[in-house]
Amino acid sequence: MMKPQRIQGEFQIQLEEAAHIIWKAIKPEIENSPSTRSKMKIKLEDDTIILKIESKDSTAFRAAMNSTLRWIKLAYDIIKLEKGDNLWNSQKTSNTN
Amino acid sequence: MMKPQRIQGEFQIQLEEAAHIIWKAIKPEIENSPSTRSKMKIKLEDDTIILKIESKDSTAFRAAMNSTLRWIKLAYDIIKLEKGDNLWNSQKTSNTN
Secondary structure: OOOOOEEEEEEEEEOOHHHHHHHHHHHHHHHOOOOOOOEEEEEEOOOEEEEEEOOHHHHHHHHHHHHHHHHHOOOOOHHHOOOOOOOOOOOOOOOOO | OOOOOOOEEEEEEEEEHHHHHHHHHHHHHOOOOOOOOEEEEEEEEOOOOEEEEEOHHHHHHHHHHHHHHHHHHHHHHHHHHHHOOOOOOOOOOOOOO
């Protein structure tokens, strides 16, 4: 019988001057995650957040990864809005609509 | 103005004897991916598939990651079904329902 498989991943997310604020904001969420099916670690190196996720199965891995990237994008967009910039990957909306 | 940020990630997915078949099945999909916002590479090392994804933004990264993991899980489940095993992370369904 095939054993359930393990997945692990490491991500580097380059965030320039927003990196430190975002790291501080989401670190508690990452380290107190209630999930028993995934383990997450987060580090800050200069302008880059390094995220490590290890999960017992692909569904748990995707859930942990998607929620964490959503937090990072949300935090990033808040900082950009506060600076009056465009959102991270918003399409160039034409002024006519 | 904050520059749109780059994300890159590397995943190791341990798949035991299913690894080679799954790698062969999804390699063409990964290498001919039409996306211009993400670059993907896939390698096989013993029983582990190693996936590298690099994207211009978090939405593109999550799309590439989710679709690839879905392919891998689908391929894995097909192999398991063919061997008469339980699916990867199916809950223990009671026989009464």
